[in-house]
Amino acid sequence: MKLAVLGACGGIGQTLSLLLRTNELIDELVLYDVVDPVGVATDLSHIPTRQKVRHFCALTKTDESQLRMALQGANVVVIPAGIPRKPGMSRDDLFNINASIVQQLVRVYGETCPEAFLAIISNPVNSTVPIAAEQLRSQNCFRPERVFGITTLDSLRLEQFLGQLTGAWDLRGQVYTVGGHSGETIVPILGKWRKRLSSAEIQDLVHRVRYAGDEVVQAKQGKGSATLSMAAAANRFLCGILRAICRGDTVDEVAFVNVSRLKTDDCFVQKIMHKVEFFGVPISIGPEGVAKVKCLGSLSAEEKEAISHSVPALSAQIAKGTRFVKASKL
Numbered sequence: 526m527k528l529a530v531l532g533a534c535g536g537i538g539q540t541l542s543l544l545l546r547t548n549e550l551i552d553e554l555v556l557y558d559v560v561d562p563v564g565v566a567t568d569l570s571h572i573p574t575r576q577k578v579r580h581f582c583a584l585t586k587t588d589e590s591q592l593r594m595a596l597q598g599a600n601v602v603v604i605p606a607g608i609p610r611k612p613g614m615s616r617d618d619l620f621n622i623n624a625s626i627v628q629q630l631v632r633v634y635g636e637t638c639p640e641a642f643l644a645i646i647s648n649p650v651n652s653t654v655p656i657a658a659e660q661l662r663s664q665n666c667f668r669p670e671r672v673f674g675i676t677t678l679d680s681l682r683l684e685q686f687l688g689q690l691t692g693a694w695d696l697r698g699q700v701y702t703v704g705g706h707s708g709e710t711i712v713p714i715l716g717k718w719r720k721r722l723s724s725a726e727i728q729d730l731v732h733r734v735r736y737a738g739d740e741v742v743q744a745k746q747g748k749g750s751a752t753l754s755m756a757a758a759a760n761r762f763l764c765g766i767l768r769a770i771c772r773g774d775t776v777d778e779v780a781f782v783n784v785s786r787l788k789t790d791d792c793f794v795q796k797i798m799h800k801v802e803f804f805g806v807p808i809s810i811g812p813e814g815v816a817k818v819k820c821l822g823s824l825s826a827e828e829k830e831a832i833s834h835s836v837p838a839l840s841a842q843i844a845k846g847t848r849f850v851k852a853s854k855l
């Protein structure tokens with residue numbers, strides 16, 4: 526099992542690499558960045574595990590040979606490369622820089638290891654995942670069941686904030702978010718917990734989850750956005766993927782995926798899937814990738830309304846990503 530982290534020297538990249546370093550399902554952990562990851566790799570290599578750690582760095586601005594070597598034979602590729610927000614910026618303000626970074630990395634992934642599971646962290650996720658998909662489509666190697674935008678952090682936050690409110694912990698799987706990964710496109714699904722909260726508590730909780738990224742950006746005062754919690758979120762997601770690939774388990778996760786060809790038994794989700802090409806949904810993942818979209822169960826009227834309301838904003842951000850790649854091919 527070879528897992529490559531692209532953007533491994535960053536706040537997320539380093540912490541995530543540390544968490545992955547002790548994952549016994551990984552044989553080879555590969556660190557790639559445009560800043561030399563030799564220090565990070567050397568540091569990690571002193572942690573006693575049977576894993577091999579390798580590092581690659583672009584030699585010049587146009588050099589892709591190192592990236593190719595990093596990706597050769599990879600089974601899982603995770604991309605936290607790109608710039609983070611500063612106070613006052615939206616995730617969409619990152620588009621101009623991060624779109625090209627993601628497109629380039631994904632193009633080389635498509636040329637080198639298109640069968641690998643690809644998990645994208647770089648923001649704006651609502652656009653970078655469609656960018657990846659469109660780029661791979663242009664290379665005739667898009668495997669929609671293996672391309673994911675990681676939205677796990679929104680669910681982690683929901684679990685934590687709900688836990689603080691109710692004193693109930695271990696809420697994993699009981700509550701999660703669907704939709705996208707910015708503002709009102711993030712839709713918390715509370716399941717049975719909805720009945721235990723007042724409507725004012727629900728409103729505050731939903732708002733806090735949607736804008737929790739801003740909370741961190743403001744607290745870090747210009748020094749970036751969530752890195753530690755994001756690394757924990759990505760690690761949770763990747764542990765699931767690794768179990769699916771290595772052990773043949775079927776794992777349940779939530780991710781922002783291309784839903785147009787996926788199957789579901791949930792009629793409401795089916796309707797949404799006809800309206801929007803990418804959506805964050807609970808999915809079952811097996812060794813070949815996404816197997817199906819899970820049922821959302823019984824939703825409140827507010828949750829249904831919030832899901833429907835998320836579609837136009839999400840569609841615009843998806844279209845922006847797709848247009849970006851199409852324009853670059855002209």
Ligand SMILES: NC(=O)C1=CN([C@@H]2O[C@H](COP(=O)(O)OP(=O)(O)OC[C@H]3O[C@@H](n4cnc5c(N)ncnc54)[C@H](O)[C@@H]3O)[C@@H](O)[C@H]2O)C=CC1
Nearest residue numbers: 532534535536537558559605606607608609646647648755
């Ligand atoms: N999906 C999510 O829930 C979340 C996403 N993010 C996003 O993750 C991204 C990374 O955040 P941080 O780690 O805090 O940023 P950072 O600035 O600490 O690290 C980014 C790393 O990417 C590297 N990089 C830049 N261009 C590259 C390229 N072409 N190839 C390889 N590496 C390259 C940089 O050298 C740097 O080491 C940001 O876009 C941020 O908005 C952050 C938190 C949550």
Ligand SMILES: O=C([O-])CC(=O)C(=O)O
Nearest residue numbers: 610648678738739750751
């Ligand atoms: O807010 C940001 O820019 C980083 C992010 O996506 C999050 O923390 O959810």
